[in-house]
Amino acid sequence: MHRRIVALLAGTAVALTACGGVQGGSAARDAAGFPTKPVELTVPSSAGGSSDLIGRAVARAVEKPLGTSVPVVNKPGANGAVGGKEVLGSSPDGHRLVMLFKSLMSITPLAVDDPDAIRFDQMTVVAPLTVEDYVLVVPAASPHRTVADLVGAGRLSYGTTGAGTGSQLAQALLFGAAKVDATDVPFDGGAPTITALLGSQVDAAVIQIAEAAPQVDAGALRPLAVFSEARIPFLKDVPTAKELGYDVVVDQRRFLAAPAGLAPEALATLQKAVATAQQDPRYTEFLEKNYISPWTDPADQVIPHLEAAKKGYADVIAASGITFKES
Amino acid sequence: MDVIGPALAGFSVAFEPANLLYCLLGVTLGMLVGVLPGLGPAATIAVLLPITYTIEPASAIIMLAGIFYGAQYGGTITSVLLRLPGEASTVVTAIDGYQMARNGRAGAALGIAAIGSFIGGTVAILGLTFLAPLVAGAALSFGPPEYTALAVLGILLVTTLGGGSVRASLLAAAIGLLLATVGRDPIVATERFTFGSDELADGIDFVVVAMGLFGIGEILFNLEQHRGTNPKPPPIGRAWPSRQDWRDARAAVGRGSVVGFVLGVLPGGGATMSSLVAYAVEKRRAKDPSRFGKGAIEGVAGPETANNAAATSSFIPLLTLGIPANGTMAIMFGALLLHGITPGPLLIGQHPDVFWGVIDSMYVGNLLLLIMSVPLIGIFVRVLAVRTAILAPLTVLITMIGVYTVRMSVFDMLAVAVFGVLGYLMKKVGLEPGPLVLAFVLGTLLETSFRQSMRIFHGDLAGFAGRPISGVLLGAVVVIVVVAALRRRSHRKTVDNDVLAVPGPTKEP
Known part of the structure; x- marks a missing residue:
């Protein structure tokens, strides 16, 4: 136990030094070594x-x-x-x-x-x-069960993980192709997007599979489509956007x-x-x-x-x- | 759901000797990094993450959680003694806490903060144990429109800070809001007021603004005040609150616990809002509100209790929903993932040992922190006995190191100096830094959530009134403003309180 603590403290010291952004400018350059x-x-x-x-x-x-x-x-x-x-x-x-x-x-x-x-x-x-692949999800409470439901619902707002992200691009292309009156609501990253989605603040959002997985497993979010070339093993029942007739592949x-x-x-x-x-x-x-x-x-x-x-x-x-x- | 059984089982995890040790290690480290403003718990946890790879997940999270809430205890110390608030949630403490220290009551301020933190923390852990799933659901009903309303309320409350006039506070708050617009636009990511500099692309860091305006500004002001003379350090006084102090602060601690627990659950800005609300509540309830800003013990007890309770309850969204509520929680989220545990709605069921072990360790950690605080406060208050000629440069050094550690940026060190000069000028003309700093923090929240809301409402402003929580909050804002305006009108006939009370630079006692 004692040795573990010593190791821990030593590790802390090393890590702290590393954190200081050590920049060896004049270190001997030896390509072979x-x-x-x-x-x-x-x-x-x-x-x-x-x-x-x-x-x-x-x-x-x-x-x-x-x-x-x-x-x-x-x-x-x-x-x-x-x-x-x-x-x-x-x-x-x-x-x-x-x-x-x-x-x-x-x-x-x-x-x-x-x-x-x-x-x-x-x-x-x-x-x-x-x-990493992206998935289109809606809250479990949403009436929409398929992409066709969603784009057929009329005006909607969708969450993105920020401007200039794959999340924004995938949805802009999907909803653009479906000619839906959809407004993007950018959030600062995946976590706030999921929070908004869980609270049904937005109708849908595209997030990364890893971020969606625990919520999908718990039944809190429902996946509607993935944006990969082929189906994803973890979500094998979820169609790709391509299968649905939208040529949107984003990762x-x-x-x-x-x-x-x-x-x-x-x-x-x-x-x-x-x-x-x-x-x-x-x-x-x-x-x-x-x-x-x-x-x-x-x-x-x-x-x-x-x-x-x-x-x-x-x-x-x-x-x-x-x-x-x-x- | 049966809570008691698994919660008790969690104690067997928390009381494992190794875990007790990790808890102690965590809270001690936390307290230390809390003392160094700037080097916050988030950075510390990130640094320590690699060395937790080899230990049990529950132990790792117990230690990392200890760092987080331990830092809340430590953060008070520099706020009170040196007027250096390292986090947004301790800005409020710096106002009355620092004045208490100047009056020789640093020990009382730190003592009541420690006791309040302990009580607030414990109340929040009890809440976490019994109410977590319930409150977590409520947090989800807070969307962008609700945050907009909350931010408006917050900005209204910053005008109650300190002892200055409403007009001066509003002016300072307006500058804060303006500064918050520097950096990339939160919605479309276009750069604003950055002058092409990458350093400004993400806006100005809170730590830079707060430590410049408060810490450096104060030093510059004191230098001028005491030019040529050798200022006497303030008396140190007793190292612990008196019976009377406790009687004065008792109710504030109770109210702060509740406010902190409730607001802490809200992802983003919960802890800051809770300290602000707690302060406003205390000032409103006080028989003599003019004591606030001059060292009112309730002005320390309420917010300090609240921010600690909020720190604890910010674990609720992470542990029950898998949503990190703030930057530190995001790293905890990562820590769990690297340990092969996915935080999410299923965490309680899949890893009850981690869930309850961590929560139960917080009872232990809070107690350890209170015990550690007793001797430490006695030592820390002695800092005040150090001559200004030594303490001032030392404070600048701490500030610079702290600012640098936030994102390893030399630019930020220059920026903090600029804000120091601004803080000095503000003090000269009687503007308080508190409203500026907090409006700066809330400004980003306000702008982002307002613009998100407008998109959700498809451009229809009436949407705010159509939602119960945002409608009620905004209604409250309107009522407060109208009542205050009417009251001022009736006052104006006798004494024009607010306007005439604009203090010049407050004379130090």
Whole structure:
């Protein structure tokens, strides 16, 4: 017991030091000997969100194969831009990584003007990580049992997890295609959206499967459609939007990135470690339990995927004639 | 549903020696980080999360929960002694608490805060034990329109803070509301008043505003007051409330417990609103409201009890509905997930040991905190004996470290200095920082929920009146304003109380 406490306190000290945002600027750079110090993983959002959880699960799994500690640093701000830019603007020695996500690169630019947004040429993609799918849900008390019921009900309001998110895009496209008079009500993330939905403050909302799962299990929310290409095993009775005749496929993907110009040796070391980490049973169990799938493409396919998605979304938005960018 | 059986079984989890130790560790750490403003429980829990991976889920959550409510105890200390409120819910305490400290009654203020926190916390845990599912349902009937009404009421209540005039408070509140608009628009995410800076994209952090206006502003003002002289530190006085103090504060503690428990259940802003409402209630009930702002013990007892009760009851939405009510709860949510437990409506049934173990450990934790407070208050009040020449720079240092830890931003350290200057100027012209800071906090809530409501109502303002809770709350707001206006009119003939009472810079006793 006593030793456990000592270990705990030591751990606290280490963690606190890590939290201080240790930035070794002048550390000896030795590509062959990478890593020479802890590898810091920046999660560009506050602690507790899904980004943070996945970041922590990866960090926990990658420490052993990498042979160094991987402290997670939360650097929220501007929907990920603050943390992202800070890491991508730092020295490309492999000791600072950032977890970025698809909506920031492929959806947000379509909704919000930002001349200063993160660009692909600023980053080296280290590894694709995860795919999370979205589900359209209504409160259990809602009279609507299918998407057809919902879009046939006349005027409705729907909750989104924020402007420029997959949640907003999926619904804007779905309700736009169905020609419903629907108003979006943006909330600050998944939790407030679910709260509003549970209280029937809005008629429907699109949230991530992991966030919906406990409420669906408890019978508090009813899933109507998913936005993946194929049905989701956990919700095998729920049709995809595509099956219902709406060509709306939206998901959230996350990947690890380092500043552009990362040395190939360091990149190889990192990629090998992440690949091993992705086989860690605790990591795979965490993903499974939270309905997250691994993103299995090779790392060099990440940027093409994101670019194609951005163009695809822009085309659908233009074709459907909806206004996605608001003022 | 049978509550008693599983609740008692939870004690067997809470009383396991290891869990008692984790509880003690948690509340001690919590108290310490509470003392350092800025480094809040959220950051601490995030940092400690990795080291809980190897321990039992119930133990981990017991410790992390201890950090959270322990921090509520610690946060009072800097508010009272140094006028540094590290969280929105302790801003109100800084007003009368700091004045009590200046009057040599720091021990009484901290003592009553500790006792109030213990009682408020315990009442809320009892509520959590017996009423949780009931209250959780009620929290869901609070949608954007209800929050809009609540925020309007809150902004109205900030004008009761301190001893200044209503007009001065309204002016300060208006500045606060304006500052709250800096950053990305909460609905369409367009940047406002950011001048292209990423640091401002998420708005100005509460800690920056509060610590600048209160802490740094006060230091600058004192520097000027005591130029060339060596100011005498305030007397320390007794380290514990007297019998009379307790008699004065007793009712406030009782009312604060109830207010805190009820409002704490509301996700977002519950704790802050509860401290504000508790203060307003005490001031309204006081025989001599003019004592408020000058060191009224009820002005500390009520809000401090309420914010602690609210901290505890904010666990209700998390544990019973799976909804995190605030930033710290979001991290607890994550902690549970990383331990393989999904918080949600089914948590009680699936993991009764975690649910009841954690709740029952809070009884223990609160008792531990009260016991720890007794000797610690005696030590902490000695801070006041330190000469200003040493204490002032030290306070600035604590502030800077605290501000930096919020998001590791050097920009924020500069911003806190700017707000320090603003706080100094406000004090010079007799504007109180309290209404500004709280209006700043409530401004975001007001704007976001108002605009969400308008979308829900498809642009029809009448929608607010059509919903029972928002209708009643807004009706209350109208009544309060009308009654106050009528009262002022009848007063104006005799003494124009409010306007003439604008104090210049309040002379320190």
